[in-house]
């Protein structure tokens with residue numbers, strides 16, 4: 001009988017009875033029987049030292065093999081929802097299906113173990129209940145109309161899930177144990193338990209869920225925001241039904257769940273308008289160990305899942321050897337997700353039968369626990385006995401199937417593709433750059449004018465801020481050719497023109513709607529109502545969506561999310577903006593493991609743009625450098641693009657070419673700060689109507705200069721000012737607006753044009769151990785044909801910039817006078 005009536009009963013029940021129920025609802029999970037090996041002892045709770053019929057009933061519901069944490073949820077309706085289900089008698093489940101999945105899980109592991117002894121597989125044994133859990137979740141999801149499952153998980157049980165849930169043939173996985181032909185992956189590829197996979201899950205009701213197991217790196221939890229971003233993109237593609245049809249499921253190790261901050265950041269995004277996916281299902285595959293580390297060493301609290309309590313969402317702990325409870329919890333969690341559009345956490349508590357990998361001996365560090373595990377029966381034996389079913393024939397059948405698959409694997413291609421890419425990738429390509437990919441990106445004057453008009457318009461009755469009114473008037477004049485176009489307007493024109501050409505645009509970052517440097521003002525705020533108006537969402541000729549969001553104050557999760565989004569919206573221009581480029585290193589894992597390497601490792605492309613404000617302006621060590629050197633070091637085999645556009649028009653053309661070329665490569669952009677308003681970096685409107693992005697901006701002179709300064713970004717404009725001041729005509733100044741792929745032909749042409757030049761000098765603001773120096777010097781030298789290539793830079797330093805504004809100015813002056821006056825030191 002359901003106890004959903006408890007609330008109504010409250011009035012007639014005594015207050016003390018209600019206190020008893022409240023105590024168990026609140027604290028019962030601390031005394032629940034959650035650990036199959038019994039190491040997680042119940043917590044002594046004076047609040048639960050209660051007796052009598054109500055206490056007995058409440059204890060049965062709340063201290064069994066399921067422990068629910070939900071009393072921290074402020075919404076009464078949600079608490080009652082959980083309460084009603086926790087206080088219901090158990091419904092029946094499909095025992096035969098559970099048994100079959102437990103057998104499949106365990107025999108799969110044993111087959112690998114017997115055939116490929118000594119290779120890592122990160123066995124699921126001890127947590128085999130994960131399969132019935134996922135099966136229950138997906139079966140329930142089909143009833144709500146789910147059609148796609150976006151799944152992320154790390155190493156533990158991944159191969160097992162690939163075969164038994166995602167639907168890849170076992171032979172394919174075994175083929176990877178036969179190892180690959182080394183010539184096919186030299187310097188690239190990835191290990192088998194990181195590869196992505198797509199397949200089909202068939203529910204008992206005959207419905208199908210297309211499954212995507214997302215490729216992921218070793219870096220635990222880094223994939224979390226990526227899968228959520230991918231889910232959001234897939235949902236958006238489907239419109240209103242997207243949230244119902246596309247479901248994100250993530251699995252986590254207990255140690256990683258507690259320890260990795262990116263997961264906490266990702267969770268915080270759950271209900272933010274720019275990131276919401278209508279709830280995701282999170283499973284902690286909790287084996288009460290992390291490599292060799294015990295739970296009391298990994299989490300300051302009893303449960304690694306406690307981090308999830310930062311959000312008002314339920315956490316269901318369940319004993320991984322009460323298989324029927326596991327299945328019921330899966331169903332309940334999924335129902336909750338669909339009822340409230342909320343994330344939900346399942347903490348599946350079991351054990352790890354072997355070492356961290358199968359080559360580790362866990363008896364060295366956890367001898368007592370492993371003595372218990374050694375003597376502990378297999379899951380399918382326990383469950384077969386419980387339901388009185390003879391499991392042996394099924395075991396034989398599954399084993400025979402897997403052995404056949406293993407034989408087949410020997411014949412298979414060694415690294416068979418385990419996924420199919422969606423059709424929306426057909427129009428795009430990766431690989432090496434070649435000139436034929438480039439295109440003109442100018443926008444004809446009438447179209448540009450129409451976009452410009454839309455950008456400065458707002459509805460009648462909108463109360464505009466006087467400063468913005470002025471800005472819009474100036475922007476209007478820019479389009480009319482009455483004043484040069486600055487970066488802010490160049491960007492808006494790039495976005496607006498793309499929208500009218502059918503290219504969707506999404507930009508997120510901290511304070512990006514206004515712009516950290518007060519330069520963007522993509523959202524106008526009514527000064528009477530605070531209602532926003534985003535002109536780019538209302539361009540009359542636009543045929544695509546535009547999104548701009550202020551992101552939460554995170555780097556790793558938001559960059560991961562946007563990378564994921566770009567993976568499933570290749571036709572959109574997707575941009576993430578760092579507040580200052582300096583802070584982007586909080587997302588270093590996402591850059592190293594996904595943005596720079598995903599094409600190499602997984603053959604997966606992305607056209608994500610990273611906007612990184614960069615430049616030495618005396619603002620101290622952490623507001624100066626976007627660490628260009630880091631991206632240059634990551635660059636190889638045309639995996640990314642690194643640009644620093646020196647003018648507004650260059651910025652415009654660079655953004656447009658990123659969207660309009662079919663080449664999909666991440667683009668890292670050093671963006672300006674003070675340069676945003678520097679007239680020298682503004683461009684006449686004519687520069688927007690024709691042409692394309694120039695990787696190299698040649699010197700304006702006739703080629704007779706005797707010294708050529710080569711540089712990138714703001715310092716180039718400062719050199720120009722200094723040159724004018726000094727009336728120094730024998731010095732030429734060349735900008736590299738694209739650093740990677742290195743525009744060798746264009747630079748060579750410019751160097752060759754300067755036949756009188758006795759030397760070339762690379763000038764940078766950054767210290768000698770930073771900036772582009774180490775990257776450009778060896779590339780420039782062969783192009784100089786024996787003429788010296790020198791450099792001017794700040795002295796090598798541990799920190800990117802001085803904390804003193806005065807010292808900065810002195811240093812900057814020295815750089816400039818060295819560039820023109822003294823001979824630079826060799």
Ligand SMILES: Cc1ncc(C[n+]2csc(CCOP(=O)(O)OP(=O)(O)O)c2C)c(N)n1
Pocket residue numbers: 156218219220252253254255256257285287289290291352356
């Ligand atoms: C960011 C990061 N740090 C360290 C590691 C090395 N490492 C791999 S697995 C592991 C233990 C993970 O424990 P847990 O999260 O409980 O998952 P389990 O392996 O027990 O399933 C560690 C430390 C890693 N892969 N990623």
